Amino acid sequence: MFRSPTMSFLVRRLTQLGEVRVRYFNSSNYSNMSFPSQKSLPGPTATTETSFQDECNGQPMRPEKNAGGVQERRIGENVSRKDKVNFLVNTLLDIKDSKEAVYGALDAWVAWEQNFPIVSIKRALLALEKEQQWHRVVQVIKWMLSKGQGTTMGTYGQLIRALDMDHRAEEAHKIWERKIGMDLHSVPWQLCRQMISIYYRNNMLKSLVKLFKDLEAFDRKPPEKSIVQRVADAYEMLGLLEEKERVLEKYNDLFTGNESP
Template sequence: MFAVRYGPPAYAFGLERTAITHPRKFTSLVVCGARGPRPRYPRVWKTRKRIGTISKSKKLVECVKDLSNVKEEVYGALDSFVAWELEFPLIAVKKALKLLEDEKEWKRIIQVIKWMFNKGQGKTIGSHYTLLNALIEDGRVEEAEELYEKIFSRYLEGLPRTFFMRMISLYYRLEAYQKMFEIFADMEELGVKPDGSIIRMLGEVFHKLGMFDKYVQLKRKYPPPKWEYRYIKGKRIRIKVYPENKTHGPIRRNPGTDEVEEEEESMNLDSELEEEASAGLDRNVLDEAACGDLEFRQSGY
């Protein structure tokens, strides 16, 4: 038996064919340039605009910036700022402290950090250093000294070098050389290596006081570095340091010829370093310098 089956009719007129269109599944379409149409689902709920830590920190700065220096008023504004927070906004507060530090609002930094410490939050080394720096910049030297002694007695060997550097630079500016020698002696005892700025300040103090033998010992124990590390585009790069041709002794300028002349009292330190052999600075040398062997005396320190 033969069975004849008929297929679906195909109508062709030349090269044209009939296109059967299907109903679209989504009503709203967004046409993308690379990947074609992409469906957009309608939102069932409305989402609020989320507030990040940057905007929170800016609002915190605006909240406390125009207030008076009354402690109760500042603390009340800060308490109302974090009243509806489920957790203490530590990151926002740290960013706000950075913004205040850029604007040099030292009193506000002191108030915010003390308020944060009273809440039991953020008691880190970085926060203590920010508070120490703000106290020094605000001229509250006694409170800065109390804070430094408290941190130093707590951490001792774990205390970063930046704390020593900040206190030495403070005493160098105030010309309190006795306290400056004491802090450097603590660094020597704890094995903290000083950087170039500390060596430079101590060398200038030794020159000013006429303690050339201690200056020679200092330069012998801590020679200028041959290499230094710099951060360029986030990468740590080692760069060779070229020595600067500077005179170490006291200098004077001749007004007639406008030339720099060295005084006869200045010593040739390079020849002394080759001739004299010293064992370097130790605790006894610094104690002698700090106790009473200095000819220079500062009243009030």
């Protein structure tokens, strides 16, 4: 079966990590552990041919079999979650900048998991954000969404922020329109404030005032004066001075010390 270079590399590295890691366990724990061999089948499981305990005892090595008579072990099962996340982050930082390469590495990384490792992916995203690898963050989130995973308001907010930091405000606007802005009744103000800031910084003033008017249509009051000030400035730059005065008067309490926490 054909295996891509990325897949082969990840299989080899996860196997090596697993073999190195088990050396730190006491010999008393060997009976409860099994170890991946270098020769593995492509797919979520891989076969091993020896019992490590027998090898340590100097006895002829015997295969361990499951109920079906075939021994199955997942590649990298002896590697901790932290090590797997670090391995993924390092791989994504070193890999060439192409969608095919990134998606291939991610596919290979999750191939050995029984369930989609959403928590590990989230940790990897946070690590990439700390490195300010915004383009890679966008790629990982889009890959995750293509798998039908992490389709939450928080994920889309994280994607929009990464797109903004990657200087892709227009694309962030399209994501907002398709995935979030259709029902502003339940969108957290944190995300609305984020999008208003993106519009403001990128001189997308018409989109800014439209978003604010849509929020007002749901009778949603802005929680802080900075939002109102950006809206008022946008109206002024668009030449809509009456609208500017209307907004400042309507939310005057936010400027007089009665601002909501």
